[in-house]
Amino acid sequence: MTPSEPSVLQIDRREFMRVATTFAAALTMGSEIVWGESMPMKTAVRITCFIRYEIDPYQREAFKEYAENWGRIVPRCGGHLVGYFLPYEGTNNVAWGLIAFDSLASYEAYKKKLKADPEARNNFAVAEAKRFILREERNFVEIVDGTFGVPATSGTAA
Numbered sequence: 001m002t003p004s005e006p007s008v009l010q011i012d013r014r015e016f017m018r019v020a021t022t023f024a025a026a027l028t029m030g031s032e033i034v035w036g037e038s039m040p041m042k043t044a045v046r047i048t049c050f051i052r053y054e055i056d057p058y059q060r061e062a063f064k065e066y067a068e069n070w071g072r073i074v075p076r077c078g079g080h081l082v083g084y085f086l087p088y089e090g091t092n093n094v095a096w097g098l099i100a101f102d103s104l105a106s107y108e109a110y111k112k113k114l115k116a117d118p119e120a121r122n123n124f125a126v127a128e129a130k131r132f133i134l135r136e137e138r139n140f141v142e143i144v145d146g147t148f149g150v151p152a153t154s155g156t157a158a
Contacts, residue, residue: 047104048082051097052137059132060086063095066132069123074099077113077120078106093134104140 055063067084074081082098101107114120127133 046102047107047140047142048098048100049107050139050141051099052139053095053097053133054135055087055093055095056132056134057087057092059130060092062126062130062132066123066127067095067097069119070097073114073117073120073123077117078110107140 053063064086067086070084071081078101080100082100084098085096087094101110
């Protein structure tokens with residue numbers, strides 16, 4: 001879908017972060033995802049890596065292919081893939097990748113597997129050669145107990 005086509009799927013940065021955090025929290029708690037498909041996990045995920053990419057907006061399709069490749073690679077190497085997200089409307093050069101892990105130790109083991117995985121090495125090499133990723137930032141987040149899934153209280157604000 002191109003940005004000029006109307007859609008009910010328009011989403012701003014705040015809504016994206018709300019949805020992404022919900023997915024990450026669902027993984028952390030070992031819950032079922034919104035669509036009702038259970039994520040197969042042996043243990044509850046404790047942390048989620050939010051990767052913010054600054055991409056060349058003229059190479060959106062190249063980044064999309066790169067992200068699709070991670071859909072095969074990440075699970076094989078031990079990460080719980082939450083998903084990759086391309087810009088749709090608004091800022092056209094920011095994309096996101098969310099990968100959850102049982103612990104930072106699991107993340108370190110995952111990184112070692114990535115370095116040894118031929119498809120992962122090739123995916124990195126293509127990104128480097130085509131230069132569609134201009135900048136990449138990683139943040140690791142965890143749920144604060146008692147703050148996720150708290151329903152609104154009935155009544156009016158004082």
